[in-house]
Amino acid sequence: MKDLNISLKQLRYYLTAAKHKSLRQAAKELQISQPSLSAQLKLLEEALGVALFERTRGGIMLTPLGKELIPESKAAVDAAQAIVEAANYSTSGPSGTFKLGVSPSLGPYSLPWILPALRHEFTNVKFFVKEEAPLSLVDGLTDGSYDLIFTPLPVDDPTLTVVPLFREPLFLVVNANHPLAKYEHIEPSQLSGLDILTIEEHHHFFKQVESLSQRFNAHLLLDYEGSSLDAIRQMVYMEMGATFLPALYIRSEIRDRDELHVLTIKGESIYRSHALVWRNSSPLRGFYRELAEFFHLRIKEEFDETVIMM
Amino acid sequence: MKDLNISLKQLRYYLTAAKHKSLRQAAKELQISQPSLSAQLKLLEEALGVALFERTRGGIMLTPLGKELIPESKAAVDAAQAIVEAANYSTSGPSGTFKLGVSPSLGPYSLPWILPALRHEFTNVKFFVKEEAPLSLVDGLTDGSYDLIFTPLPVDDPTLTVVPLFREPLFLVVNANHPLAKYEHIEPSQLSGLDILTIEEHHHFFKQVESLSQRFNAHLLLDYEGSSLDAIRQMVYMEMGATFLPALYIRSEIRDRDELHVLTIKGESIYRSHALVWRNSSPLRGFYRELAEFFHLRIKEEFDETVIMM
DNA sequence: TAAAGGTGAAAGCTTTTTCCTATCACAAGA
DNA sequence: TCTTGTGATAGGAAAAAGCTTTCACCTTTA
Numbered sequence: 001m002k003d004l005n006i007s008l009k010q011l012r013y014y015l016t017a018a019k020h021k022s023l024r025q026a027a028k029e030l031q032i033s034q035p036s037l038s039a040q041l042k043l044l045e046e047a048l049g050v051a052l053f054e055r056t057r058g059g060i061m062l063t064p065l066g067k068e069l070i071p072e073s074k075a076a077v078d079a080a081q082a083i084v085e086a087a088n089y090s091t092s093g094p095s096g097t098f099k100l101g102v103s104p105s106l107g108p109y110s111l112p113w114i115l116p117a118l119r120h121e122f123t124n125v126k127f128f129v130k131e132e133a134p135l136s137l138v139d140g141l142t143d144g145s146y147d148l149i150f151t152p153l154p155v156d157d158p159t160l161t162v163v164p165l166f167r168e169p170l171f172l173v174v175n176a177n178h179p180l181a182k183y184e185h186i187e188p189s190q191l192s193g194l195d196i197l198t199i200e201e202h203h204h205f206f207k208q209v210e211s212l213s214q215r216f217n218a219h220l221l222l223d224y225e226g227s228s229l230d231a232i233r234q235m236v237y238m239e240m241g242a243t244f245l246p247a248l249y250i251r252s253e254i255r256d257r258d259e260l261h262v263l264t265i266k267g268e269s270i271y272r273s274h275a276l277v278w279r280n281s282s283p284l285r286g287f288y289r290e291l292a293e294f295f296h297l298r299i300k301e302e303f304d305e306t307v308i309m310m
Numbered sequence: 311m312k313d314l315n316i317s318l319k320q321l322r323y324y325l326t327a328a329k330h331k332s333l334r335q336a337a338k339e340l341q342i343s344q345p346s347l348s349a350q351l352k353l354l355e356e357a358l359g360v361a362l363f364e365r366t367r368g369g370i371m372l373t374p375l376g377k378e379l380i381p382e383s384k385a386a387v388d389a390a391q392a393i394v395e396a397a398n399y400s401t402s403g404p405s406g407t408f409k410l411g412v413s414p415s416l417g418p419y420s421l422p423w424i425l426p427a428l429r430h431e432f433t434n435v436k437f438f439v440k441e442e443a444p445l446s447l448v449d450g451l452t453d454g455s456y457d458l459i460f461t462p463l464p465v466d467d468p469t470l471t472v473v474p475l476f477r478e479p480l481f482l483v484v485n486a487n488h489p490l491a492k493y494e495h496i497e498p499s500q501l502s503g504l505d506i507l508t509i510e511e512h513h514h515f516f517k518q519v520e521s522l523s524q525r526f527n528a529h530l531l532l533d534y535e536g537s538s539l540d541a542i543r544q545m546v547y548m549e550m551g552a553t554f555l556p557a558l559y560i561r562s563e564i565r566d567r568d569e570l571h572v573l574t575i576k577g578e579s580i581y582r583s584h585a586l587v588w589r590n591s592s593p594l595r596g597f598y599r600e601l602a603e604f605f606h607l608r609i610k611e612e613f614d615e616t617v618i619m620m
Numbered sequence: 621t622a623a624a625g626g627t628g629a630a631a632g633c634t635t636t637t638t639c640c641t642a643t644c645a646c647a648a649g650a
Numbered sequence: 651t652c653t654t655g656t657g658a659t660a661g662g663a664a665a666a667a668g669c670t671t672t673c674a675c676c677t678t679t680a
Contacts, residue, residue, distance in 0.1 A: 006318065024656070034656095034657075034658095035639085035660095048394065048397035050400050054454075054593055063592075064594070065400050072392045076385075079389060083316065083321075086379060095374070279364070283363075332628095366628090367626080367675065368627070370628080
């Protein structure tokens with residue numbers, strides 16, 4: 001990069017002197033002494049190697065080149081002013097485009113109810129939302145691909161701040177023609193031998209369903225893994241097996257109870273927890289705490305009958 | 311004007327740090343020490359009152375606002391760079407739009423033969439040409455309305471540099487039906503009582519024709535003054551009187567010798583002189599001397615049979 | 621596990637830049 | 651002749667920019 005030996009101050013001085021056609025008047029406006037102004041304009045002329053002004057006893061006048069360099073000088077000073085103003089505006093509230101990473105089993109069934117209110121509350125804040133599996137979310141947060149993630153737990157990294165927000169119940173879902181569909185609540189023993197479908201291995205959800213299957217002696221189907229909750233819902237609909245689905249998903253996507261039946265297991269409370277997570281080193285961590293509180297309130301307002309607040 | 315407390319250097323440092331995501335790498339590119347860069351970025355952040363970077367042990371990353379201020383920062387630095395480049399370009403030759411003032415009795419009959427060659431020779435120089443009576447030209451040069459004037463002499467102002475270029479003969483012009491039209495040369499006594507037309511009083515030309523009329527005992531018509539040389543040529547054509555016209559005007563505008571007759575006066579050499587004039591205080595006076603030489607050469611090439619070089 | 625190598629920050633010092641006051645040189649106007 | 655206006659010059663003080671050295675902390679390698 002070519003060395004720039006001119007300063008914004010010098011450009012301001014030049015524009016002001018051009019305006020007044022008098023070094024004394026300009027110095028007065030700038031609130032510096034006239035010899036200082038004279039010296040700085042001389043330095044600017046020397047740095048550029050050209051004469052910008054013609055000095056006469058009646059004052060100064062711009063040379064043709066001096067006139068020609070006015071627009072670019074004004075552009076530089078105006079751009080700097082815009083930076084200062086944007087920053088001033090920003091100190092009165094957070095600003096910019098934030099990269100928010102979410103789990104695909106959580107984001108689509110919660111964020112549409114949160115983001116509009118968020119945009120209303122923090123008007124200069126934009127979110128660029130991307131879905132990715134939770135393990136990838138944590139990696140992305142660590143390496144700076146995301147500023148913030150909204151993800152199922154667990155997250156075990158001491159460089160990250162984890163703010164748990166709520167617990168989301170998981171329910172057993174079977175086809176309406178399934179023998180278990182005649183019940184609202186079943187005994188754990190009734191799960192024995194049941195074919196259980198789930199989504200891909202790198203999701204926390206997979207591990208949880210695997211654990212549940214082992215616990216209830218059910219049979220976890222590994223040959224027909226789904227790529228999303230929608231996919232496994234379709235498989236249940238096609239009588240390929242049963243599955244566990246999160247409450248927010250059920251709330252959002254399962255309306256036709258003639259096709260799919262939702263059950264609870266007696267004496268069992270099955271949940272997964274969700275949190276907002278950010279890097280400890282972020283200078284915006286104060287704002288992220290505010291955001292976490294906002295999320296918490298919004299989720300409470302919107303999903304209080306579905307989830308358990310933390 | 312709001313006080314700008316950020317510098318172009320700081321903006322360059324910020325852009326370079328953003329590019330490298332490492333203060334050490336950026337400092338290396340900028341050829342300053344890392345602690346200096348760190349300190350300057352901190353000062354920039356303090357001046358703006360916002361965090362532009364998040365610091366981690368693996369390096370730095372931009373905050374959302376840090377990202378948002380990149381385009382304006384680049385705009386400021388690029389504008390300054392453009393100033394430096396324009397100035398560098400300019401030191402390899404004069405540049406800008408020059409305000410050239412010319413007399414209406416000279417400019418139209420000379421500049422069309424000079425300006426194209428001038429543009430070819432000085433490619434970054436533009437002329438904004440304006441015609442005005444010579445006394446107004448001098449006033450305009452003194453007050454800065456013109457950078458340069460091309461004018462008939464005399465010019466008597468010690469703050470101005472006057473470079474005489476050539477002498478332009480004046481010829482007597484009569485209608486082709488006039489008794490004097492049968493001659494190519496006449497005696498001074500033949501002018502006695504002749505009606506003489508001229509242009510307005512505030513032109514040097516008026517004073518010269520007035521002086522000639524008195525000298526040859528001719529009758530200067532004051533009731534029918536022309537506003538231009540074209541106007542008095544028409545009056546001569548309409549047999550309202552005779553007139554003196556400059557050689558360049560005759561060369562350019564009088565082709566039909568069946569209508570108007572051009573005479574010389576025996577034993578008399580009648581001229582007016584023309585010069586380029588600029589302010590002594592102009593930092594571009596070196597360039598104006600060059601220009602004067604170029605005018606001189608060009609006039610010699612184009613008008614050598616019409617005028618007398620000085 | 622220890623050593624090496626990477627990160628940005630803090631501290632103290634030197635150099636450079638920016639700004640000040642006082643004055644000068646020159647001109648125009650009263 | 652004096653007053654008032656212009657921009658420039660000279661010398662000094664204060665602020666800013668940059669340096670080297672070192673620190674704290676982490677990761678990687680042998």
